[in-house]
Amino acid sequence: MNIREVIVVEGKDDTTAVQRAVGADTIETGGSAIDESVLRRIELAQARRGVIVLTDPDSPGERIRKRVSERVPGCKHAFLTKDEARSRRGIGVEHATDDAIRRALASVRDPEAAAGSETVMADGLEWSDLLDAGLIVHASSARRRERMGELLGIGYANGKQFFKRCRMFRITRTEFLAALEQVEREGR
Structure with missing residues (x-):
């Protein structure tokens, strides 16, 4: 390669x-x-x-x-x-x-390619989405963010940086929810 x-x-x-x-x-x-x-x-x-x-x-x-x-x-x-x-x-x-x-x-991950993607949702992820998903202000939020970062291919970050990466790489609501579903299935 x-x-x-x-x-x-x-x-x-x-x-x-x-x-x-x-x-x-x-x-x-x-x-x-x-x-x-x-x-x-x-x-x-x-x-x-x-x-x-x-x-x-x-x-x-x-x-x-x-x-x-x-x-x-x-x-x-x-x-x-x-x-x-x-x-x-x-x-x-x-x-x-x-x-x-x-x-x-x-x-x-290419932030410029993501910006031009037709699959980007119109409304984007919001801070409340991370809160609702238990990725911030939750007893196991760091562990959940770490796994979500692996699944989404954006690496581990604290809550604020995770949110910025989701927006920078134009993580779609579909991608986010699929990764969250996987985290839930794993019992994290």
Whole structure:
């Protein structure tokens, strides 16, 4: 599997893991304190080939994803679950199996393609939908959001970020309800 876009990762071990799994070029951010020169390279890569952001499923990874997305509009996003990225040594892209990385890259979310989709519902998801689904202000809301994020392919996030991702990736009410039904069937 060869990837046309440049994949943004956090460090050299992530590059090694990605290149072991697929044919791809990467840009390493060097952690969450992204240097201005790295951001300029990401902008150039986006203009020339497109960019896929694949960061660790943790707080620093989310900060990097957010910073890159704010600076470089139109980036695609690939997500690994915490379970896919976990090993005895920690959580990160570098710990994911080749199959998990390929799955994440095959399930890339593109906010611009979602914006042009004819299947986008007219009314969109509302904050109250998350509340009604037990994804916020609920004893097991974090666990439910984690599973919903896996099913929807948008990764884990806190309530506010989960809501933003649902809207950014134009998650349809049908998609949302199907994932919620699965979560309910699993008894989460």
